[in-house]
Amino acid sequence: MSLAYAVSDAQVMVTRCTRRSLRDPEAFFTALMLPIVLMLLFVYVFGGALHTGVKYVDYVVPGLIVLCAGFGAGTTAVAVATDMSNGIVDRFRSMPIASSSILVGHIFASLARNLIATALVIGVGLGIGWRPVASPAAWLAAAGMIVLFILALSWLAARMNMLARSAEAANAFTFVLMFIPYVSTAFVPAATLPGPLRWVAEHQPFTPIIETMRGLWMGHTSTGAPTGHEAWIAVACCGVILAIAAAGGSWLFRHRTAA
């Protein structure tokens, strides 16, 4: 199977998944409303009571990006699980096409959906007073961090269908990803948390990812660690997530092809 065919197969699948996303108006609408509502909620409802040392909108933007990405990954997990229960996937698999293209389509569509949500968070943030001090190069680096993180999460989510056979089970994945960011530095600095939670917040993978964005945009992290230090850990975390998704995915694929 030539590379040109593999690329063409992937293109077809990306078109398919993008169309499917656009034709699911409820999910699409929710995905677009969520960043706006959460931003307004955190900044205007909770933000007044939270003391982070800086204007709250300046603190919370990276956290909301991660939270929305978690929600987006859940959407992806459900989309893939629904798709896998459909006769069409059997047909794809019985065709002489690159089998990876089915997942590539989903992952790409997931990336596109999540980047739109991220752009909304950034846009609304700027609209209500977020003032990053980043240079163009830092903006570029932050964008790179976001793309890498969303890619890793989308891949993991797309692979979840191997574990979760039904859309309902896949939905539990959203739930987990929606809550992990709360015990991180997404919404409050780790120093304000009680002992065990603080330890979790300081050692869980979302924190360095959030801190990298925060450091790049605002010039300093909330943990006090240098941005470069957080960035290396963040990239390593994304690498580990990708490795788990790839390795775990193919292991499960070998063991669960019976369906």
Next chain:
Amino acid sequence: MPYTVNASGISKSFGSHLALDHVDLAIDAGSVFALLGPNGAGKTTMVRILATLVRPDRGTAVVAGHDLLADPVGVRRSISLTGQYAAIDDKLTGRENLEMMARLLHLPRRAAAARAAELLAAFDLADARDRRAGTYSGGMKRRLDLAITMIERPALVFLDEPTTGLDPRSREQVWGTVRDLADDGVTILLTTQYLDEADQLADAIALLDHGQVVARGTADELKSSIGTEVVRLQFGDADSYARALRCCEPVRADRRLRILEVASNGSAAQVREMLGHLEAAGAPALKVSTHRPSLDDVFLSLTGDTAPKELAR
């Protein structure tokens, strides 16, 4: 005659459940072959194995000239699979579905669009081409499914229960399409739990039960395997029904309607003897009729008398 499918000793277990037990299958090129059996007999597993979706635990098969295990890609190039549910994308329109599949078969964009338009017209879907497939009726979905199958004429088409859940008119349409495909020289492996469907379409039939082939042959061969005629006896009361049940071996028994069906050679002498025998046993028949055995009779006599509910169609 060359075989399009030649499988031998195919076995597959899921956990402790033995889904297929040394199944041999030989399908002549250009024929329609029906794999007939009740739910859970292993029909779908067999199709999934031959379509490269599931690896058999044991056994070998050559599909359209390609070894199933050594050259799955070659197999995939020669087959087209439609699953138990129409294998179409319900969020895409009929046209988009066809164009997508044509692109996946590596037709250039323009050729894909042209082929899609041709097939939409041929399968009577031109008016619905820009509607989402999810809004199609069951029959239209199946037609779209079959249209996709015909984008590039495959050597072998798998139809897994193609008419399950269709109304009689749509079923007739699907049957017509299957016959057209067969006339075109496409080899078809069809699974069904409907005996009339196998009877109508298949050149050869294998009867699958609990993962084993329990009978094979043409519809006529299978029917004559249980006698040339079936004598249907109805009894007036439960006692004579019970007595009759003890003294003959029916191919089918219905306690509620007090009906027994017994195989015979159809000669008057044998029927007379049977009736005399019953009368002597204190079980006089109230009504007697004879008919040619149907595949139902074969099916029931081979798979036990508990017919799957679906047979009552």
